Amino acid sequence: MTHLPHLRTIALLTLITGTIGAQTQKAPPPTDWQIEAQVQQALAKDTAFKGSSIISGVNKGVVTLTGNVRSESEKALASQDLANIEGVKTVLNNLTIVDNRFHAPAPSTPTGPTGPKVVTLAQGTAIPIRLTDEINTKTAKAGDSFHATTAASVTLAGFTVIPAGTPVTGRIMEAKPAGRLSGAAELAIELVSLRLPTPEGAQDISVVSQGLSSKAAGRGTNTAAKAGGGAALGAVVGALAGGGAGAGIGAASGGALGLGANLITHGKEIDLKPEQLLQFRTAAPLNVTIMLENGHQVLPTAAPGAQLQTRSATGSSPQ
Numbered sequence: 001m002t003h004l005p006h007l008r009t010i011a012l013l014t015l016i017t018g019t020i021g022a023q024t025q026k027a028p029p030p031t032d033w034q035i036e037a038q039v040q041q042a043l044a045k046d047t048a049f050k051g052s053s054i055i056s057g058v059n060k061g062v063v064t065l066t067g068n069v070r071s072e073s074e075k076a077l078a079s080q081d082l083a084n085i086e087g088v089k090t091v092l093n094n095l096t097i098v099d100n101r102f103h104a105p106a107p108s109t110p111t112g113p114t115g116p117k118v119v120t121l122a123q124g125t126a127i128p129i130r131l132t133d134e135i136n137t138k139t140a141k142a143g144d145s146f147h148a149t150t151a152a153s154v155t156l157a158g159f160t161v162i163p164a165g166t167p168v169t170g171r172i173m174e175a176k177p178a179g180r181l182s183g184a185a186e187l188a189i190e191l192v193s194l195r196l197p198t199p200e201g202a203q204d205i206s207v208v209s210q211g212l213s214s215k216a217a218g219r220g221t222n223t224a225a226k227a228g229g230g231a232a233l234g235a236v237v238g239a240l241a242g243g244g245a246g247a248g249i250g251a252a253s254g255g256a257l258g259l260g261a262n263l264i265t266h267g268k269e270i271d272l273k274p275e276q277l278l279q280f281r282t283a284a285p286l287n288v289t290i291m292l293e294n295g296h297q298v299l300p301t302a303a304p305g306a307q308l309q310t311r312s313a314t315g316s317s318p319q
Contacts, residue, residue, distance in 0.1 A: 030087035032058040038085045039063055048077055054095065056082075061089035068098045112295015119161050121154065121286040127191065127209070128152050128279045129168050135272040137185040137216070140175035146189065151277055159297050161288045167195040169204075173211055178268040187270045188213035191280050197300035199291060208284040216270050 030038075036058045043049055043056065052074065054067040063082050069075050079091045129148040147169060154162035169192055176186040191209035195202050272278075291298045 029061075032060065035061065035063070035085060035087045039082055039088075042081050042085060043078070046077070046081060048074060054078065061087055062092060063088055063090070064092040064094065066094045067096070069095050070098065072097060112292065114293050114295075115291070116289050117159075117292050119156055119159055119288050119290055121156060121161060121282060121288065123282055123285055125154065125282045125286065126279055127154060127162065127168075127207075127282065128277065129170075129191070131272055131274050131276040131278065134274055135172065135187070135189070135270075137175050137187050137270045138177045140172050140187070142172055142174050144172045144175070145192075146170045146172065148278075150194075159290055160299065161290065162194060162196070163299065169193045169195075174213070178216060185216040185268060185270045186213070187272075196288065198289070199300055205286075205288065207286060208282065209280040210283045212278065212280065214270060216268050 036056065039056045039058065043054055049069070052067070052069045054065060054069065057064045057066075063085075065078055065082075069078065075093060075095045075097060078095060079093045082088055082091050128151040130151040131146065131148045133146045133148070135146055147167065149168060150162055150164055150166040153160050153164045170189055171192045172187070172189055174186060174188040178185040188211050190211040191207045193204045193206055195204050197203075291300070
């Protein structure tokens with residue numbers, strides 16, 4: 001019985017010693033696989049690396065980083081975050097700094113010429129016009145000017161050489177009123193200039209056109225003659241009396257004002273109203289300068305000029 005306390009003391013000491021030994025036993029170091037998992041978690045958790053491309057690898061506790069980040073501070077932060085992970089001996093930071101900011105693309109190389117280009121309209125090119133002035137053989141005199149605008153654009157090779165609505169100036173070559181002794185009224189007209197828009201402003205260019213002429217009915221005649229030796233080319237005249245709104249375009253043979261059944265005569269006078277449609281043709285080549293930008297035509301603002309006056313539906317003369 002005297003040995004029992006001693007045995008109990010020995011057993012207790014043995015239990016205490018084993019417990020202390022278990023507590024002081026060192027845990028095994030994390031494997032490279034476990035370190036890699038911690039590295040990936042740390043990189044994914046930190047929002048500073050959002051949008052960056054970081055590739056990691058672990059070998060015997062040494063972490064190697066490759067890929068791209070956006071700044072020097074982001075690169076340094078990666079090393080700091082990973083150095084605190086258990087089992088990491090060192091961090092080899094081979095990250096590359098790239099500039100991900102938006103940069104406007106470089107301007108494209110021009111695909112065609114830029115600057116002025118001279119376009120030549122051949123002799124005989126048609127120029128349709130619409131009168132803005134009235135021409136009456138009773139009051140008109142040789143040498144008087146009249147005004148009009150182009151009724152349609154004149155184009156060549158895809159370029160608009162003369163835009164629709166271009167102001168036009170013409171000249172009365174001959175005007176003879178009807179009379180008891182003098183006979184039928186006669187009229188001959190031609191174009192002399194176009195007012196074209198340019199980057200520097202409106203510019204008047206000279207035009208050499210075939211003349212148009214006509215002789216009203218008188219003493220049993222109704223003839224059409226060449227004007228001033230001009231070539232016998234088609235004339236265009238509005239089909240409505242006085243050239244009212246919506247006047248059509250009809251062709252007549254010869255360099256003449258096609259009167260038909262005297263639709264544009266009044267009391268045997270030749271009377272061309274505003275809005276009357278006529279078609280002239282060039283009697284010589286016409287050079288016009290247009291502007292190009294990268295091979296495309298640039299149309300300046302239309303040149304100012306005479307405008308059509310508003311007329312009533314009955315086709316009465318403007319007040």
